[in-house]
Amino acid sequence: MKNIIFNLKNVAIIVCILLVSCTKLQDINNNPNSLTSVPDQYLFTNAAKWSVSEARQLTSRAQLMFTGAWSHLYYTPYVEDRYDMNYDTDDEGIAWTDLFSVSLAQSNNIVKITGTDGSAPNEVRNAMATVLTVITYTKISDLWGTIPYTEGGKGISYNILNPKYDTQEFIYHDMIDKLGKCITVFETGTAADGYGAADPFFGGDLTKWIKYANSFRLRLAMRMRYADASGAATAITASLAKPLMESNADNAMIKNFNVTQVYLYSGWYEVFQNEGKSSRPSKLLIDQLKNTSDPRLPVFAITGKHGEYNGVPNGITAAARALLPDTILCSWQPLMYAKDMPSFSLCYPEVCFLKAEAALYGVGRTASTTDANTYYQAGISAAMGIWGVAATDITTFLATAEASLSGTTEDNFRKICTQAWLSFVTNNYEAYNTVRRTGYPVVPVRTGLETPYALSLGVTNGQLPRRMTYPSTENTLNKTNYDAAVAAQGADLRTTKIWWDKK
Secondary structure, eight states: OHHHHHHHHHHHHHHHHHHHHTGGGTTTOOOTTSOOSOOHHHHHHHHHHHHHSOOHHHIIIIIIIIHHHHTTSEEOSSGGGGTOOOSSSOHHHHHHHIIIIIIIHHHHHHHHHHSTTSSSOOHHHHHHHHHHHHHHHHHHHHHHSSBOOSSTTOHHHHOOSSOOOBOHHHHHHHHHHHHHHHHHHHHHSOGGGSOGGGOTTTTTOHHHHHHHHHHHHHHHHHHTTTTOHHHHHHHHHHHHTSOOOOSGGGOEEEOOOSSSSTTSSOHHHHHHHTGGGGOEEBHHHHHHHHHTTOTTHHHHEEOOTTSOOOOBOTTBOHHHHTTSOGGGSOEEOGGGGOTTOOEEEEOHHHHHHHHHHHHHHTSSSOOOHHHHHHHHHHHHHHHHHHTTOOHHHHHHHHTSGGGSOOSOHHHHHHHHHHHHHHHTTTOHHHHHHHHHHHOOSOOOOOOSOOSSSOBOOGGGTTOOOOSOOOOHHHHHHSHHHHHHHHHHHOOSSTTSOOTTOOO
């Protein structure tokens, strides 16, 4: 598989460069035997990789500095950890550009090519590419809220340079509708019409694509249940009626490899070799694992000098951080940034936790705490299994109070959300979404008076940031549409809540 990805990626990049560079020379030197277009299977492999397995620049911004710190899984020394703004480097602009121009532009291009009016129409391939667009549109909208959607990420393929913005409410409903249509296509299509070995997710297995698209629909539907209870219930009911991921064998992920070629290994590896070495496990993460005797503690973290597990408080001021000796602090286990660590999009444990939540509250099905507990424990077991926790250790943990939904509905919900949050280590987009949507694990408002280590208030006055601000270029190069977006959503501040953030 790694040779396929490497070869296809290089072919795609080289041909794209040649096609762009030689446009003006076409009339002068037009070789009838030369390649004039890139086969869409090559493009798909590359687009699938970039939709999930992001390179260092995007991983460091979106996943380490922003969502890693704001989900309180990772401590970093960067200003975002302190809820502050980086006025020297436009970190939000870098994340915005990479998501739109690198990830999304590629998948939108394949949607166009494989559409009914495209150069290589194919309904199954078009549905696969559509799922790729949903992956990235979801990331962008969850970070910023109202974003360019119907016209976003289409500059090169569709010549749209100043895209209009769409509300997140519209975006979510449209993505859920698209996923439903993709599921129908996969159900009626044949594997021969797909991408086969060029599909780095499932090798062309349409049964797994059905489970993936439907599980993604369940994710979106559950996420909006506080903003649109009726619409969420309808989509959740539809999702529960179709096949969902059934084990870790169904996990949607991109494999990375222990090789020297750049982009074939995990973006987390390159991040930690550069700016990520100063990152530490957060105090919230370490305390959660310690207080519940979670067997993932030694899997995720290395003890300090004295054999103790101590995380770093997120938001610690620079002065207070100087008083905290590095020797007593945990560091990340190399497993967490190994070259061959997979890049996860959506996995079976998340499906279990979503089903547990639906059963707990009777959303899209009859309420049942018994069923919720069954799904909850299955999610814990699967989440630990991904990281290689021994079966005996999993069994021991499942016998603890934290692994049983035996309390009030709200406390049971806290447990479900906290375990989901833990399952998203290295997929910090979803960890941050969990904290915002559910309020768990609880992230207290910072006061600056904390002891023994004071925390920074940043630009949010100690409140957890609810979104990223738009890059400055949107206010200059796309000002009319930017102004309309701000008028519809609210001030372009980190404290402005996005549509589904209602709890």
